[in-house]
Amino acid sequence: MYIGIDIGGTGIKAGLVDENYNIVVKDSIPTPKETYENMLNGIIGLAEKVAFAGGLKLSEIESIGIGCPGSVDDKKGIVTYSNNLDVPYMPLGPDISERTGLPVYVGNDANCAALGEFFALDEDVENFVAITLGTGVGSGVVINKKLYTGFNGAAGELGHTLLAMNGEPCTCGRNGCWEAYASATALIRDTECAAKENPDSVLSKMIAENGGKANGKTAFDAAEQGDAAAKTVVDNYIRYIAEGLINVINTFQPEVVVIGGGVSRQGDNLIIPLREHVKKYVYGSLEGVPIGDVRIAKLGNDAGIVGAALLGVNK
Ligand SMILES: [Zn+2]
Incomplete structure (x- = not known):
């Protein structure tokens, strides 16, 4: 034990x-x-x-x-x-x-x-990446079945790799990190911004009913009701996650990638478009060989x- x-x-x-x-x-x-x-x-x-x-x-x-x-x-x-x-x-x-x-x-x-997520996999995998979409973008990398931590223990901070030059400010002091686009915090920022720009949208109404605040679910919920502004927010958000994931997969070529954190509760609404985008643009995938299979994390909070x-x- x-x-x-x-x-x-x-x-x-x-x-x-x-x-x-x-x-x-x-x-x-x-x-x-x-x-x-x-x-x-x-x-x-x-x-x-x-x-x-x-x-x-x-x-x-x-x-x-x-x-x-x-x-x-x-x-x-x-x-x-x-x-x-x-x-x-x-x-x-x-x-x-x-x-x-x-x-x-x-x-x-x-x-x-x-x-934890690596040990929870059903199959035998050598290389693996877990991404947690929460307040920030947390991540961990397993190479040849061992956690990769670098010489100083600080490796695997994929959330602080760059997605956009001179982009949105990040908590680490840099601008344009993946985290500044793919975290739940970024999704909420973009949701509230889209609602302001589209005052007649379902999105705007939902936020008004929630005391002027969006959460990580708001855009997904409004998109499900057919709201165009919300759909744009969700599409862009998934695209941001996907572009960062492609960087990750091109770097490590893991057999499996899992996505955890609150946003991962969206399940198929998140994972299906994410997989499509990754599959389309990832480098070096071989016909019939699964590289970077993207899934929802199993253990969640545990x-x-x-x-x-x-x-x-x-x-
Ligand atoms: Zn950063």
């Missing part, structure tokens, strides 16, 4: 994960505030709790894996910088290992989610816990 911990800005989720990579016990706590000591105690307490709920002592656990947002030195097990946590620098790996006597692995949260737990298996 393994323990996977998924640290977020508001909560920490933990799961006891069995040898078949299924979560057997799950629990969570609010993210501890202020001090590193609070964080350490919170994580260890939560790990003990899920182990106990599964009928085990912490010492009977194989290893603990921790996924954290921000920059992670996965070789040393240190969170070197995380801007949405109170404590930006956390040597979690060595410290939790010392206190529990267990091997402890630490990885970036998007990389952990990718690893991917981070499962992937973190598997850091020790995939090391």
Whole structure:
């Protein structure tokens, strides 16, 4: 049995994960505030709790894996910088290992989610990419069955590759990143903008009824009702995702790519046009050989816990 911990800005989720990579016990706590000591105690307490709920002592656990947002030195097990946590620098790996006597692995949260989705695939795949469309565009890359993290643990930030020169501003300080077009945040921006330009549209009405705010579903919902302005927003959005995905597939030639995050709940409305566009423009696809099969992610919110737990298996 393994323990996977998924640290977020508001909560920490933990799961006891069995040898078949299924979560057997799950629990969570609010993210501890202020001090590193609070964080350490919170994580260890939560790990003990899920182990106990599964009928085990912490010492009977194989290893603990921790996924954290921000920059992670996965070789040393240190969170070197995380801007949405109170404590930006956390040597979690060595410290939790010392206190529990267990091997402890630490990885970036998007990389952990990718690893979780990789292990959840039905077929045997060597190369794989997972993309999460949320507030930003998270991603993780598996090459020859191993998570690829680069020399410093920071690899796989596909959301911050460029889609448009001098384009929309990105949170990373650059302009025109894929994230600035393909994230749910970008979709909401474009939805609200289209509604303003088309005050008589269904889209505009829907947003007005929602207190002037769009969400990641609004454009898809209005498009389904036949609204032309919404349809343009959705078509463009899918095109932005597709163009970035083609960059990704041309770079890594993965057998499978999965798309997760809130927007992926659109299912076929998203994936069918996305596949068509990718198939049309991807470079080097061979007749009869599946390259870059694009799918909806399977595990969703649990991917981070499962992937973190598997850091020790995939090391
Ligand atoms: Zn960026």
